[in-house]
Amino acid sequence: MTAMTTVLGTMAGMKLAVLRHSMSGQKAGLVATGGVLGLVLAGGTLFAAFQSGDLLAAAYAVWMLGWILGPVFSGGGDETLRPEYFTLLGLPPRRLAAGLLAGAFVGVAPAINLLALAGLVILGVRQSPAAALVALPAMLLQLAIFVLLSRVAVAALGIALRSRLGAIGTGLVNGAILAALGQVWVFAIALGQTGGITPEASAVLRYLPSGWGLAAVEGAGTGSWDRTGLALGAMVVLVALLLAAWAALLTRRASAARASARGRRPMTASTPSGAVVAKELRTWSRDLVRTHQLTFALAYGVFFAGAPLLLGLDVMLAWAGPVAVLMAAAMTAGVYAVDGTALWLTLMIPDAADVRGRQRAWLLVVGPPVVALALGLTAVTGGPWPPVLAVTAALLGGGAGIVPLISVYALVPGTDPHRRGGNPLRVSEDDGALTGMAYAVLALVALTGAPAAVVAVMYGWAGVAVGAATGVLCWWGFGLLAQRRLHGHGPELLQMMRTGKRPPSRQGGWVRIDELPKREQIITALCWSVGAIPLFPQGIVAGFLKAQDSETRSWFLALHLPEAFQWPVIVFMVLLGLGIYGLGLWIPYRHRRSAAVPEAS
Amino acid sequence: MTPALEIIGLSKTFGEKVAVDHVDLAVPQGSFYGLVGQNGAGKTTTLSMAVGLLRPDGGSARIFGADVWSDPSRAKSLVGVLPDGMAMPERLTGREVLTYLGLLRGLSKEVVAERAEELLSVLELDEAEKTLVIEYSTGMRKKIGLAIALLHAPRLLVLDEPFEAVDPVSAATIKTILRGFVAGGGSIVLSSHVMALVEQLCDHVGVIDKGRVAAAGTLEQVRGDRSLEDTFVGLVGSADTGTKELSWLSR
Numbered sequence: 001m002t003a004m005t006t007v008l009g010t011m012a013g014m015k016l017a018v019l020r021h022s023m024s025g026q027k028a029g030l031v032a033t034g035g036v037l038g039l040v041l042a043g044g045t046l047f048a049a050f051q052s053g054d055l056l057a058a059a060y061a062v063w064m065l066g067w068i069l070g071p072v073f074s075g076g077g078d079e080t081l082r083p084e085y086f087t088l089l090g091l092p093p094r095r096l097a098a099g100l101l102a103g104a105f106v107g108v109a110p111a112i113n114l115l116a117l118a119g120l121v122i123l124g125v126r127q128s129p130a131a132a133l134v135a136l137p138a139m140l141l142q143l144a145i146f147v148l149l150s151r152v153a154v155a156a157l158g159i160a161l162r163s164r165l166g167a168i169g170t171g172l173v174n175g176a177i178l179a180a181l182g183q184v185w186v187f188a189i190a191l192g193q194t195g196g197i198t199p200e201a202s203a204v205l206r207y208l209p210s211g212w213g214l215a216a217v218e219g220a221g222t223g224s225w226d227r228t229g230l231a232l233g234a235m236v237v238l239v240a241l242l243l244a245a246w247a248a249l250l251t252r253r254a255s256a257a258r259a260s261a262r263g264r265r266p267m268t269a270s271t272p273s274g275a276v277v278a279k280e281l282r283t284w285s286r287d288l289v290r291t292h293q294l295t296f297a298l299a300y301g302v303f304f305a306g307a308p309l310l311l312g313l314d315v316m317l318a319w320a321g322p323v324a325v326l327m328a329a330a331m332t333a334g335v336y337a338v339d340g341t342a343l344w345l346t347l348m349i350p351d352a353a354d355v356r357g358r359q360r361a362w363l364l365v366v367g368p369p370v371v372a373l374a375l376g377l378t379a380v381t382g383g384p385w386p387p388v389l390a391v392t393a394a395l396l397g398g399g400a401g402i403v404p405l406i407s408v409y410a411l412v413p414g415t416d417p418h419r420r421g422g423n424p425l426r427v428s429e430d431d432g433a434l435t436g437m438a439y440a441v442l443a444l445v446a447l448t449g450a451p452a453a454v455v456a457v458m459y460g461w462a463g464v465a466v467g468a469a470t471g472v473l474c475w476w477g478f479g480l481l482a483q484r485r486l487h488g489h490g491p492e493l494l495q496m497m498r499t500g501k502r503p504p505s506r507q508g509g510w511v512r513i514d515e516l517p518k519r520e521q522i523i524t525a526l527c528w529s530v531g532a533i534p535l536f537p538q539g540i541v542a543g544f545l546k547a548q549d550s551e552t553r554s555w556f557l558a559l560h561l562p563e564a565f566q567w568p569v570i571v572f573m574v575l576l577g578l579g580i581y582g583l584g585l586w587i588p589y590r591h592r593r594s595a596a597v598p599e600a601s
Numbered sequence: 602m603t604p605a606l607e608i609i610g611l612s613k614t615f616g617e618k619v620a621v622d623h624v625d626l627a628v629p630q631g632s633f634y635g636l637v638g639q640n641g642a643g644k645t646t647t648l649s650m651a652v653g654l655l656r657p658d659g660g661s662a663r664i665f666g667a668d669v670w671s672d673p674s675r676a677k678s679l680v681g682v683l684p685d686g687m688a689m690p691e692r693l694t695g696r697e698v699l700t701y702l703g704l705l706r707g708l709s710k711e712v713v714a715e716r717a718e719e720l721l722s723v724l725e726l727d728e729a730e731k732t733l734v735i736e737y738s739t740g741m742r743k744k745i746g747l748a749i750a751l752l753h754a755p756r757l758l759v760l761d762e763p764f765e766a767v768d769p770v771s772a773a774t775i776k777t778i779l780r781g782f783v784a785g786g787g788s789i790v791l792s793s794h795v796m797a798l799v800e801q802l803c804d805h806v807g808v809i810d811k812g813r814v815a816a817a818g819t820l821e822q823v824r825g826d827r828s829l830e831d832t833f834v835g836l837v838g839s840a841d842t843g844t845k846e847l848s849w850l851s852r
Contacts, residue, residue: 274704275700275704283690287692344682345749416688418734491654495655498687
């Protein structure tokens with residue numbers, strides 16, 4: 001037993017040390033931003049605890065989904081302590097898993113989740129002292145279940161991504177779940193139509209592992225101790241089972257072959273650009289992470305657009321194709337990053353048209369299924385043809401242009417494929433930046449579809465011509481820019497890949513957030529994350545509602561005040577929001593580089 | 602005669618650290634040039650700048666007279682490079698990598714197929730026909746890297762640590778090919794910190810220490826009548842290199 005406690009203590013201590021050291025770089029700002037968002041969510045959960053048990057159960061179900069799915073989108077989750085680090089120590093798998101679990105509890109996310117789980121205590125206090133007492137162990141067990149579920153999900157996904165079928169399966173499931181979260185309004189309305197959370201739904205929420213803690217507390221509150229005992233016992237058993245499962249998965253992870261072994265057909269290309277296409281297509285079909293990404297994007301499109309069918313609405317169905325393009329572009333945003341230092345080969349052959357080949361391959365992979373989706377589903381709904389076709393064409397061109405462009409202009413250094421650890425989702429050490437880039441690509445590619453959408457809505461078929469034109473233009477123009485950047489800054493990009501660090505900003509230019517002193521970083525990140533609250537909901541939206549003489553007051557502070565104060569408060573909120581954003585801009589501006597830094601020419 | 606590789610005053614600073622400090626080197630045509638130095642002496646940085654993979658802070662590099670930075674197309678067509686530890690198109694088989702890069706170099710399909718076949722068989726990679734590069738062992742990676750460097754028939758090879766972590770059998774194969782390349786009129790620069798290897802293969806030596814050239818010339822000029830190892834330790838070793846023992850290992 002002492003060996004076990006030593007392992008637990010050492011790993012928790014290690015994690016704490018790593019966190020302390022890594023809080024200096026851009027990570028501090030990122031952690032602060034994530035922390036603030038998490039606190040807002042935790043606050044919402046505690047608010048739900050004051051309302052009803054059903055609402056709290058629903059909130060915990062969402063937390064659980066977040067724990068399971070989050071890592072899929074943020075580069076494999078928290079990998080501060082990796083199982084590979086400890087392979088030479090010869091720890092028994094279960095002790096290793098327990099140690100890693102102890103490490104996993106040290107961090108910002110578990111702390112915030114524990115705060116959210118304090119909702120159980122609130123609920124308990126509202127019921128009886130005994131229930132409040134039961135809430136304490138329930139809280140800890142619930143957190144252990146969340147953290148373990150997350151770890152087991154990542155480990156299981158890692159195993160699944162070793163086979164094609166597994167990659168496709170998980171892509172489908174993940175796409176469906178994320179689409180459901182994105183379309184949560186549909187479910188909200190569906191619930192509203194049936195008059196709130198139905199008794200069945202309420203029961204289901206308590207049967208989910210996320211509701212067991214709640215069930216235990218409620219059991220204690222109503223004096224049905226057998227229910228409490230059952231729920232707590234089930235939680236203990238689940239924790240043990242998950243720990244065992246994780247330990248088993250860890251041993252499989254450490255002994256991993258990653259590539260898929262499939263029949264090799266000979267390369268038939270005969271031109272330089274054709275060779276790039278052939279290489280890229282082979283990488284697409286052999287890298288199961290990419291298979292997963294593509295399946296995910298398509299599944300997301302279909303389920304996102306199909307969700308309103310639950311309400312009997314088919315207006316969105318035809319848009320599955322365009323949505324899938326956006327998601328595919330976001331998932332493949334690091335098209336150069338994932339190749340790592342293989343970039344040196346491109347630099348050694350300066351005349352090869354690498355970008356064009358990659359663009360063609362991207363279109364060949366993403367285009368056919370997306371076009372099939374767009375045509376098929378629009379035929380099912382019987383239109384509207386012009387906007388769907390216009391936007392699909394525009395987005396395909398936009399994606400083929402923006403993806404390589406962003407990939408070279410905002411390069412996030414990737415880990416070389418042959419040096420990656422046992423977690424296939426982790427393609428970069430800078431997973432925060434990679435996630436940010438995915439969102440940027442999502443927004444930018446969506447913008448490239450805007451002109452075609454507007455024209456198609458106003459003038460019908462003319463929009464398709466506009467979509468085709470902007471698509472070709474984006475493909476051609478952005479591709480050209482990317483190619484130039486690759487030529488002009490190739491050595492700098494390669495150096496970035498080699499060292500895994502982005503170089504300091506140029507003299508006189510703006511500094512990046514991670515170059516600021518730590519305190520300023522946190523302030524800037526806070527400004528950027530909270531500025532929206534006074535500006536949009538409390539300011540602009542409140543003003544809009546006020547101008548409309550709406551009855552809705554919700555959480556809009558101004559509308560709860562006496563008439564005379566309403567407009568002044570709205571104006572104040574807008575100014576406050578702008579002021580906060582302004583501060584967020586001013587801090588990096590003030591720290592503009594003055595010291596001489598070698599400039600990349 | 603124009604040197605195969607001419608390095609003139611190359612410098613590079615990373616942050617505070619001066620990695621390469623005004624290095625001048627000339628690699629004569631037809632020579633087998635060994636660049637030796639301790640880990641972190643600046644060998645890789647110098648070679649990376651010499652072939653255009655890293656932008657220097659100052660200085661220039663010419664390959665058969667063609668400037669690497671102002672005339673990259675010509676300079677880079679004359680040189681084959683084997684960097685240390687860089688990625689390759691990992692999810693292709695060896696033959697596919699060679700086909701891909703050959704076509705990218707503008708070679709015709711037939712020529713590419715012929716050369717790939719010959720390279721794979723000489724380097725004994727043809728048995729692993731269905732293996733992706735990502736599954737290759739370290740020795741196989743070095744060999745496919747060498748094949749990549751040789752594919753377009755360059756006249757200069759720049760090899761960074763070509764024998765690092767390579768098994769003796771693969772190393773023997775690589776040595777045979779390199780000797781043949783020089784015998785056929787080619788020039789080679791390789792970096793290493795294994796003195797015996799450089800002594801065995803090379804006819805010219807450059808010693809790099811703390812980013813500067815400590816000595817350069819033919820093997821005989823540099824080592825005189827001592828072994829290269831003694832010369833090297835004399836050039837770069839600090840005064841008190843008396844080896845200390847580990848207290849808990851001596852009984």
